[in-house]
Amino acid sequence: MTAPIKKRDIQRSTESSDDDNQSCNSEGNEQDALEEQGMVIQVDFEGRCPLDPDYHGIKTLLQQLFLKAHIDVGGLTDLIISQNYVGSVVKQSEDLEDTDDEDNEDNSDVFGITTVINLSNGQNHLCIQQLRDLLRQLANEHATDATNTMIKHVLENDSEALGLLINERFVNIPARISVPLLESLTSEIKRANSKKMPFNFSYYVLICKLYKTEDQKIGKQLKNKKKSNMEEPTILWSNPEEEIFAEEATFSFEFSVEKESDSGLSGTWSETDNEMVPYKRILLFEATKLQQIIDKIKVHVSFL
Numbered sequence: 044m045t046a047p048i049k050k051r052d053i054q055r056s057t058e059s060s061d062d063d064n065q066s067c068n069s070e071g072n073e074q075d076a077l078e079e080q081g082m083v084i085q086v087d088f089e090g091r092c093p094l095d096p097d098y099h100g101i102k103t104l105l106q107q108l109f110l111k112a113h114i115d116v117g118g119l120t121d122l123i124i125s126q127n128y129v130g131s132v133v134k135q136s137e138d139l140e141d142t143d144d145e146d147n148e149d150n151s152d153v154f155g156i157t158t159v160i161n162l163s164n165g166q167n168h169l170c171i172q173q174l175r176d177l178l179r180q181l182a183n184e185h186a187t188d189a190t191n192t193m194i195k196h197v198l199e200n201d202s203e204a205l206g207l208l209i210n211e212r213f214v215n216i217p218a219r220i221s222v223p224l225l226e227s228l229t230s231e232i233k234r235a236n237s238k239k240m241p242f243n244f245s246y247y248v249l250i251c252k253l254y255k256t257e258d259q260k261i262g263k264q265l266k267n268k269k270k271s272n273m274e275e276p277t278i279l280w281s282n283p284e285e286e287i288f289a290e291e292a293t294f295s296f297e298f299s300v301e302k303e304s305d306s307g308l309s310g311t312w313s314e315t316d317n318e319m320v321p322y323k324r325i326l327l328f329e330a331t332k333l334q335q336i337i338d339k340i341k342v343h344v345s346f347l
Contacts, residue, residue, distance in 0.1 A: 088154065088216070090131035090224055093124045097132050100153025104211045108250060110303040112177055118170040123158055123209075129231045129242060130158025131224055133212060155212030157224040159232065161241050162198070162205045162248070174207060178248065181325060186296035193294050194327065197246050206244040206330070210282060218283040219344040225337050244330040249288055251326060252281035253297075254319040279319060283347060284340045285326075291336050292326040 093101060098120055105116040123130060133155030162174055175198055182194040197203045210221065235242040255276040280286050289295060301320050328336075 087136035088133050088220060089136045090157075090227060091134055092127040093130060093132045093156070093158070094127065095124060097134075097153050098124065101132065101156050104153065104156050104213075105209075108209070108211050108252070110300055114173050114177060115170045118168065119160070119174075122160065122168055122170060123156070126158075129228065129235055130156070130209075131227055132156050133216065133220065133224070154216055155220070155224070156209060157211075157221070157228055158209050159228065159242065159244075159247070160207040160209065161244075162207050163203075163241070164199075164201050166241075178325070181298065182296065185298040186294075186325075190294040190296050190327075197248075197327065203245045204241070204243055206242070206247045208247045208249045210249065210285065212282065214281060217344075218340075218347050221282065221284045222337065222341055222344065225333075225340070229333060229337065246293075247328055247330055247333065249285065249292075249326045249328075251285040251289065251324040253285075253322050253324055254279040254281070255322055256319060284344060287336055287339045287343050288326050288328065289324065291332050291339075292328045294327040295324055297322050297324040 101123060102116055102120045105114075105119055109116060132153045134153060160171070160174070162171060162178075178194055178198065182191045186194065197205050210225075212220070232242045232244075255278055299320055300323050
């Protein structure tokens with residue numbers, strides 16, 4: 044691919060070392076752990092257009108999104124790269140890369156992907172048909188009748204173009220990185236539309252990852268406890284900004300993926316902990332709301 048590399052500025056992101064050193068046993072190691080707690084590591088990221096060397100990194104991110112679903116993630120990755128005039132991959136800024144490493148001629152580490160895929164009729168790709176079939180199947184199995192009807196309507200109505208918004212990244216990347224990525228995406232969609240490319244969407248669908256405290260398992264042991272006394276499950280969003288998308292969604296439904304997922308939050312649970320169970324939530328929202336959602340995300344992430 045000979046397209047020039049477009050760099051999109053992304054603000055500096057910070058990561059804190061949480062409890063990485065809690066397993067230290069000796070007094071010296073415990074002291075080191077105490078000194079390192081609260082340490083802030085500053086890392087510069089930038090958005091770039093997806094290119095061939097990013098293939099495996101993008102594919103890995105798509106695999107963590109779709110898990111065991113019957114989706115040709117390799118073909119979807121190829122499609123994302125082929126339409127690299129829309130969308131960005133998140134990579135470490137060049138000035139932080141080790142230029143002396145001969146094996147690091149191409150920085151292939153991809154920390155995130157933000158893009159959109161046209162799911163409307165007439166898109167002649169196997170992965171597109173698989174995504175359409177997956178949405179129908181999941182809506183049939185988990186959505187209300189009204190939501191199921193709407194999903195089918197949008198998929199089958201040629202006048203209602205549907206875009207799959209992909210907003211995927213590793214869990215240690217802060218939420219505020221989503222703002223410049225989404226703003227860049229909206230600008231690129233407008234530019235593509237001005238050139239009569241197929242990105243004039245009526246609706247977007249977004250697949251969100253979240254985790255809930257699973258009270259159902261506890262409930263089996265507390266059959267005599269009144270339902271009204273059961274606590275509402277705690278929700279943890281993998282990408283915190285997607286809670287704003289959920290608030291603005293026209294239709295949504297969710298389902299557990301506990302049997303499909305090797306959750307990064309699975310960990311080791313004590314008897315007093317409520318296990319965090321992975322879920323997926325499918326959101327459908329009007330395309331005209333996208334900028335409004337981004338504006339709300341700007342406010343939301345400023346408090347994170």
